[in-house]
Amino acid sequence: MSHHYLTIENVDKLYHTAGGSTQVLKNVNLKVNKGEYISIIGHSGCGKSTVLNIVAGLTGASSGGVILDGAEVTAPGPERALVFQNHSLLPWLTVYENVALAVDKTFRHSKTRAERQDWILHNLALVNMSHALHKRPDEISGGMKQRVGIARALAMEPKVLLLDEPFGALDALTRAHLQDEVMRIQNELHNTVLMITHDVDEAVLLSDRIVMMTNGPAATIGEVLTIDLPRPRDRIALADNPRYNHYRHEVLRFLYEKQRKLEPLRPRREAQAPAAEAAGA
Numbered sequence: 001m002s003h004h005y006l007t008i009e010n011v012d013k014l015y016h017t018a019g020g021s022t023q024v025l026k027n028v029n030l031k032v033n034k035g036e037y038i039s040i041i042g043h044s045g046c047g048k049s050t051v052l053n054i055v056a057g058l059t060g061a062s063s064g065g066v067i068l069d070g071a072e073v074t075a076p077g078p079e080r081a082l083v084f085q086n087h088s089l090l091p092w093l094t095v096y097e098n099v100a101l102a103v104d105k106t107f108r109h110s111k112t113r114a115e116r117q118d119w120i121l122h123n124l125a126l127v128n129m130s131h132a133l134h135k136r137p138d139e140i141s142g143g144m145k146q147r148v149g150i151a152r153a154l155a156m157e158p159k160v161l162l163l164d165e166p167f168g169a170l171d172a173l174t175r176a177h178l179q180d181e182v183m184r185i186q187n188e189l190h191n192t193v194l195m196i197t198h199d200v201d202e203a204v205l206l207s208d209r210i211v212m213m214t215n216g217p218a219a220t221i222g223e224v225l226t227i228d229l230p231r232p233r234d235r236i237a238l239a240d241n242p243r244y245n246h247y248r249h250e251v252l253r254f255l256y257e258k259q260r261k262l263e264p265l266r267p268r269r270e271a272q273a274p275a276a277e278a279a280g281a
C-alpha cells in the first residue's frame with residue numbers, strides 16, 4: 001500500500017453529453033502527504049473542479065481512483081470537507097446553527113451535547129467569528145460567510161480539506177486577510193489541503209506544492225512545483241524575496257508560455273473593434 005495519505009491514481013474522466021463524449025482528464029496522478037497544502041492551478045475549464053469533485057466523491061472517475069488514508073473514495077463523506085467560492089451557508093440558520101448542523105451530524109455519537117457546543121464555539125473562534133454567532137448569512141459580509149464556511153469544514157475534522165477557489169469572490173483586501181487567517185490556522189492544525197485557485201500569488205504564498213494542469217481536453221498534471229519557503233510566511237517580507245519571485249515566475253511561465261490559452265477563433269469582422277483591425281491585430 002502507498003505510504004502517501006492521499007493518492008489520485010491514473011484518473012481519467014469522460015463526460016457524456018447529447019453531443020458525444022469529451023475526455024476532460026487523462027491520466028491524473030498525484031500523491032499527497034499528510035499535512036501538505038497543495039494548490040491546483042490551470043486555465044479555466046481545464047478540469048480542476050472535476051479533480052476536486054472526484055476526490056470529494058461527488059463524481060466518479062471513468063477509470064483510476066482515489067485512495068485516502070488507505071480507503072478508496074466511492075462516495076461523499078465527512079472526512080472530505082468542501083468549501084466553495086460561493087458561500088453555501090443555509091440562509092435561514094444563524095452562523096452558530098450553520099456550524100452546529102455539520103458538527104451534530106458528524107459527532108452525534110462521539111461527543112456529548114456540551115462537547116459539541118464547545119467545539120462549535122472553538123471553531124468559530126478560530127476564524128474570528130465569535131462576535132456574530134447569532135447573525136444570519138444575509139447580515140454578514142462575503143468574507144465573513146467564507147470564514148463560517150471554513151469553520152464548518154474545519155469543525156468536521158476532515159482528513160482532507162477541499163477548497164474550490166475559496167477566496168475567489170472576495171475583494172483584494174478581504175482576500176489577503178483571509179489568506180493570512182488560513183495560513184495561521186494551517187500552521188496550528190496542519191490539515192491536508194487541496195485548493196483550487198486562479199491566483200498565482202495565493203498559490204505561492206499558501207502552498208507546499210503547486211500542481212499545474214495542462215489545458216483540456218484530456219488535461220493532466222503538467223508540472224508540480226515545490227515551494228520551499230519557511231513558515232510562518234509573511235506576504236510583505238516575501239514580496240522582496242528572490243525565491244518567492246522565482247516561484248511566481250515559474251507558475252506564470254507555465255500558464256502563459258507553456259500552456260498559453262488560445263481564445264477560440266471568432267469571425268473577424270463582427271468580433272474585432274475597428275481600432276484593433278487598424279492596428280493589424
Ligand SMILES: Nc1ncnc2c1ncn2[C@@H]1O[C@H](COP(=O)(O)OP(=O)(O)OP(=O)(O)O)[C@@H](O)[C@H]1O
Nearest residue numbers: 015016017024043044045046047048049050051216
Ligand atoms: N457535468 C458535466 N457534464 C459535462 N461536461 C462537464 C461537466 N462538468 C464539467 N464539464 C466540462 O468539463 C471541463 C472541465 O470543467 P471543470 O469545471 O472541472 O474545469 P475548471 O478547471 O474547474 O474550470 P474553472 O476554472 O472555469 O472553474 C469543462 O469543459 C466543462 O465544461
